[in-house]
Amino acid sequence: MITGDTILRISLKKLGENMDALRQLARESVAVMAVIKANAYGHGAIEIAPTLLRHGARYLAVARMEEALPLREKYPNAPLFVLGRTPDHLLPLALERQITLTIFSLQQAKLLSSLAEKMQKKAVVHLKIETGFNRLGTDDLDELKAILSLPHLDTEGLYSHLALKDRATDKAQLQKFMSIADALEKTGHTFRYRHIADSISAVDYPDFRLNMIRPGAVLYGMKGFESDALSVKPVLSMETRIARLRKVEEGEGVGYDLLWQAKRPSLIATLPFGYADGYPRNLSGKGYVTIKGKKCPIIGLMCMDQCMADVTDVPDVQEGDVAIIYGDGSHNTLSIAEAAALVGTNKNELLCRLSSRPVRIYEEE
Numbered sequence: 001m002i003t004g005d006t007i008l009r010i011s012l013k014k015l016g017e018n019m020d021a022l023r024q025l026a027r028e029s030v031a032v033m034a035v036i037k038a039n040a041y042g043h044g045a046i047e048i049a050p051t052l053l054r055h056g057a058r059y060l061a062v063a064r065m066e067e068a069l070p071l072r073e074k075y076p077n078a079p080l081f082v083l084g085r086t087p088d089h090l091l092p093l094a095l096e097r098q099i100t101l102t103i104f105s106l107q108q109a110k111l112l113s114s115l116a117e118k119m120q121k122k123a124v125v126h127l128k129i130e131t132g133f134n135r136l137g138t139d140d141l142d143e144l145k146a147i148l149s150l151p152h153l154d155t156e157g158l159y160s161h162l163a164l165k166d167r168a169t170d171k172a173q174l175q176k177f178m179s180i181a182d183a184l185e186k187t188g189h190t191f192r193y194r195h196i197a198d199s200i201s202a203v204d205y206p207d208f209r210l211n212m213i214r215p216g217a218v219l220y221g222m223k224g225f226e227s228d229a230l231s232v233k234p235v236l237s238m239e240t241r242i243a244r245l246r247k248v249e250e251g252e253g254v255g256y257d258l259l260w261q262a263k264r265p266s267l268i269a270t271l272p273f274g275y276a277d278g279y280p281r282n283l284s285g286k287g288y289v290t291i292k293g294k295k296c297p298i299i300g301l302m303c304m305d306q307c308m309a310d311v312t313d314v315p316d317v318q319e320g321d322v323a324i325i326y327g328d329g330s331h332n333t334l335s336i337a338e339a340a341a342l343v344g345t346n347k348n349e350l351l352c353r354l355s356s357r358p359v360r361i362y363e364e365e
């Protein structure tokens with residue numbers, strides 16, 4: 001892979017440390033299903049999977065089968081889990097590739113069981129329980145019991161997902177989940193795993209950890225939780241180098257529509273990153289890059305592949321100097337959290353929209 005000037009640095013060391021810190025916070029008996037959907041929130045699922053497994057992930061979870069398949073190609077023995085609904089026509093492939101599925105309808109469970117019988121396998125599944133999010137899952141006890149009675153399913157787990165509106169509604173979801181779990185276990189079935197906690201609830205609500213948690217964001221160092229009990233660091237940073245410096249006179253415009261106009265004689269840096277790299281176009285006029293420790297506003301309209309920054313106040317700035325696009329927030333760098341607040345979205349969206357164009361560099365140290 002050729003590396004240009006615009007790169008994403010991904011610290012496998014910090015990723016491992018975040019995972020260790022989370023596992024220390026949760027009890028020994030709490031297994032971690034590490035969520036690596038959407039190319040591991042932009043960090044590169046294939047590349048980071050070994051670090052998560054080495055640091056004790058029990059499962060690697062993705063949203064869809066299409067995401068699980070390349071992971072299976074690369075890692076024949078990794079425990080892989082699909083969080084979404086798998087279309088019926090992909091069930092044979094899931095069985096063949098030993099991918100653990102989310103199931104919540106008797107119709108699909110019957111189909112999977114009969115396919116498993118034909119292929120002389122057991123289908124490992126977790127049942128998704130509807131507890132109030134109203135996205136996926138069922139709360140029909142008869143349907144769930146009928147699924148449990150199917151002969152060729154290994155119903156290893158039971159899970160649900162929180163709406164995170166407030167503590168009271170989250171608690172109500174947990175209670176509904178536990179009462180369904182208990183009712184099902186009264187039939188004689190025991191679930192190896194029960195899970196309901198994403199990153200935020202896994203950190204902030206110790207009693208929601210049950211015996212498995214499903215963190216995504218927190219592994220990448222994103223702090224959405226309130227507790228001080230856990231400290232994690234951002235795993236990803238993004239940087240580029242100045243492609244060209246140009247002096248403009250007072251009153252001259254820069255970029256499309258000549259939208260930005262110099263209020264004083266200015267020095268403008270052209271930077272080789274744009275919205276096609278996954279940087280939000282509407283950070284134009286709000287975002288900044290950091291050059292030699294100084295905040296340099298991104299000016300005018302962000303282009304697809306480039307943008308311009310005002311570097312008038314950076315002493316002795318040179319073409320080729322490094323510009324930090326996303327940092328950890330220290331040393332005047334723009335953090336993912338601050339960028340998300342500036343454009344009115346969440347941190348996960350900014351991470352997972354990072355495109356494949358910026359080359360990802362993985363660092364062990």
Ligand SMILES: *Cc1c(COP(=O)(O)O)cnc(C)c1O
Nearest residue numbers: 035083161198199214215216217
């Ligand atoms: C994405 C996802 C998670 C992880 O969410 P984070 O907020 O990133 O921790 C957990 N469970 C399900 C079902 C998900 O879709």
